[in-house]
Amino acid sequence: MKATIPVLVMATALALCVPSTASADDGPRLSVAGRTGGTCVDTPLKITFPGSAPTLGTTGAIEIRRADGSLADRIEAATATKDKKNIGSAISDTGLPHDWSYESIMIDGQTASVYPHKQLEYGQEYYVTVEPGVFPGWDGVRDWRFTTRKHQPRNPRHLTVSAQGAGDFCTVQGAVDAVPTGNTRPVTIDVKRGVYTEIVYVREDRPKITVKGAGPGRTVIRYPNNDLRNGDKALANGGPADVCPRRVLETSDLHNCWRQTFGVDAADFRLSDLTVHNTTPDGGSQAEAFRGNNDRIALERVHLLSNQDTLRLQGKGFVTDSHIAGDTDFIWGTGTVLIQDSTLESTDGGYISQSRSDNTRHGYVFVRTKLTRSPGVPDASVVLGRSAVWRFTHSQAVFIDTRMDAHVAPVGWQIDPNDCAQAQTASMWEYRSTDLSGRPIDTSQRLACSRQLTDAEAAQWRDPKFVLGGWDPEKRWTE
Known part of the structure; x- marks a missing residue:
């Protein structure tokens, strides 16, 4: 039976029009x-x-x-x-x-x-x-x-977001849009506890933004964005309005910048203390939780959840004290990136990383990370990284002081073609890997063209400023 016109209830004392015949039980x-x-x-x-x-x-x-x-x-x-x-x-x-x-x-x-x-x-x-x-x-x-409220936020350099309406904005994107294009001064966006179901995008000309939540699991940004909705598969016949800005790989990056939950094309961006979850189901196509494509993008104390391609960074990126979960190439890109003191969780058999760096820049460096797996992920079903060395001849992935579960395959790495003679300039490096209890693991079965670093080399590659070309990611911006 159809409901009558419903009672109208607002969150607070807003202007209402309530039918006199309606009651709380009448409808929505x-x-x-x-x-x-x-x-x-x-x-x-x-x-x-x-x-x-x-x-x-x-x-x-x-x-x-x-x-x-x-x-x-x-x-x-x-x-x-x-x-x-x-x-x-x-x-x-x-x-x-x-x-x-x-x-x-x-x-x-x-x-x-x-x-x-x-x-x-x-x-x-x-x-x-x-x-x-x-x-x-x-x-x-x-x-x-x-x-609606009468006035814009009083402090444009410190904006608040609350899903319950107790901030300057109700969505994260609303606060991002309030930052003027051509921004030159640091802006902090505090996102209160709550679930925010939205795609968030920061344009290139909105640099120096910090988005800070109330903690992973307390502040959650989620959306089922993916390649079928906004990526290459969706835009195979797309027009000039669909071409990605800041392309690194002219053909490969044609449309794949639009398919993530949270995307950043601006420099000097920080994200901290929240969860970003791409809720696309497993098998539902490539679907990044976070994508960043510029210099000095830092992620601190975040949880990034998806399946395929969870985290994609181009330019220079830094991740610390975080949790990243996925299965297929779930940390990947053309960027120079250092990830430290973080947990990388494999949710299925697959590949942890895929570097597409070239001979002009370093690739992905992992320091003091812990490699874990979800329940049911088999032993020896995951490799540290894979690379199409026929195309990305200088791809680089470095794992230093890594603790790993038995889901990591003894071979460690995968290349295409499976021919070390064609991978002479690729860098598949490792140093002092242990099991989760801290006992050294046997690396004798690793791919022949991978190698173990020396103590001196490992000390150099642990240094964020060395990896990131002089950028100190722990130094905050000044005026």
């Missing part, structure tokens, strides 16, 4: 995040249904209108799962704005979240209509009202 509860004085301009709209979970229909639309009746946004049910919008003012290599495929209506349990195509305006009263057909079995709503 509608809300926006907020506090006294209005909601964020980037707030998602929430519709929570009693009883069973809702389904998304194929007809009807959700409209957001200003108090004067003018249309601010319209979300069509028929296209909601493959909608389009520009995120982060993204611009392709050709200078054209790039639109991402995203879900403008997402259902999680009993709650449908509605994500507008763009931010709303400050100091506006809005009313929302939900047409019949958007959620089959519900007649919708005619006049759901709320008000």
